[in-house]
Amino acid sequence: MFKVFHLWLTVALFFGVFQAHATIDVTLQMQLGNPSSASTDTNNHDHYLIQRTVEAIDYNDNLGEPNWASWDFRM
Numbered sequence: 001m002f003k004v005f006h007l008w009l010t011v012a013l014f015f016g017v018f019q020a021h022a023t024i025d026v027t028l029q030m031q032l033g034n035p036s037s038a039s040t041d042t043n044n045h046d047h048y049l050i051q052r053t054v055e056a057i058d059y060n061d062n063l064g065e066p067n068w069a070s071w072d073f074r075m
Contacts, residue, residue, distance in 0.1 A: 028072045029056035036067055 029051060038049035038058040045061040058067040 029054070029070050031072070032070070034058075038067075 034049070036047045036058050038044070038047035040049050040051075042048070047067065048059045048061060050057040050059055055069060055071040057069045059065075060067050
């Protein structure tokens, strides 16, 4: 029984039966809004907004750390 399952799994993986589809987009990171009104203005040292496909970060340059971060890993 195990040999049959192992063979089936090998064939399935080889032909790509198990395919993962991920939806990654910049707009998904801000679904709940922008709590601090962070912006991409480089002169905004207290609330600088960094947006990437998997995360959004409100970075505080004066403190050297983020104020908040948001991420969404959908599959």
